[in-house]
Amino acid sequence: MKFAVIITLKKDVLDPQGKVVEQTLQSMGINSLKNLRQGKYIEIDLIESDEKIxxxxxxxxxxxxLVNLIIEEYKIRKI
Amino acid sequence: MKFAVIITLKKDVLDPQGKVVEQTLQSMGINSLKNLRQGKYIEIDLIESDEKIxxxxxxxxxxxxLVNLIIEEYKIRKI
Structure with a gap:
C-alpha cells in the first residue's frame, strides 16, 4: 500500500529557502508570482493490506x- | 490561484537520502516498510485568474x- 506524506512549514513559520526561490523567479521576470513555500514530499510503500493499520x-x-511537529505540519494521502 | 508542485526523482535514479530515512525507520522497529523515497513539495500562489495561463x-x-529534468520529474496540481 502506497502513501504520500506532504510536510509543510506551519503558516507562521518563516521559509527563507522558499523566499530565495521566490525572489530568483521574480528576478527571472515572472511577475505574477505572489508567494512560494517549500516543503517535503515523501512516498512510502508499506507491506500492509489494512488501510487503517x-x-x-x-x-x-x-x-x-519525519516531521518536526513544533514547526511543521503533515498530510497523509493514499496513492 | 494556488498550485502544488510535487518533484520526485525519476524511478531509476538512486535516492540515498530516502534510503537513510528508510533504514532509520527500520532500525526503529518499523518492519512493514518496503520502500521510501523523498521528494520536494512546492506551494505556489499566483496572481492570475486564468487557470490555463x-x-x-x-x-x-x-x-x-525548480526541476532538474535530467533526474527529476514533476506534477502540478491546483489546490
Whole structure:
C-alpha cells in the first residue's frame, strides 16, 4: 500500500529557502508570482493490506522521525 | 490561484537520502516498510485568474528553475 506524506512549514513559520526561490523567479521576470513555500514530499510503500493499520504506521513514522511537529505540519494521502 | 508542485526523482535514479530515512525507520522497529523515497513539495500562489495561463507559468518555473529534468520529474496540481 502506497502513501504520500506532504510536510509543510506551519503558516507562521518563516521559509527563507522558499523566499530565495521566490525572489530568483521574480528576478527571472515572472511577475505574477505572489508567494512560494517549500516543503517535503515523501512516498512510502508499506507491506500492509489494512488501510487503517497502514495509516497508523505512517502517523507513527511522522511523529517519531519525519516531521518536526513544533514547526511543521503533515498530510497523509493514499496513492 | 494556488498550485502544488510535487518533484520526485525519476524511478531509476538512486535516492540515498530516502534510503537513510528508510533504514532509520527500520532500525526503529518499523518492519512493514518496503520502500521510501523523498521528494520536494512546492506551494505556489499566483496572481492570475486564468487557470490555463497560470499552469503555463508554473510549467515555465519548473523547467527554468525548480526541476532538474535530467533526474527529476514533476506534477502540478491546483489546490
Amino acid at each position: 497502514a495509516r497508523n504506521i505512517i502517523e507513527e513514522m511522522c511523529k517519531k522521525l | 497560470a499552469r503555463n507559468i508554473i510549467e515555465e518555473m519548473c523547467k527554468k528553475l
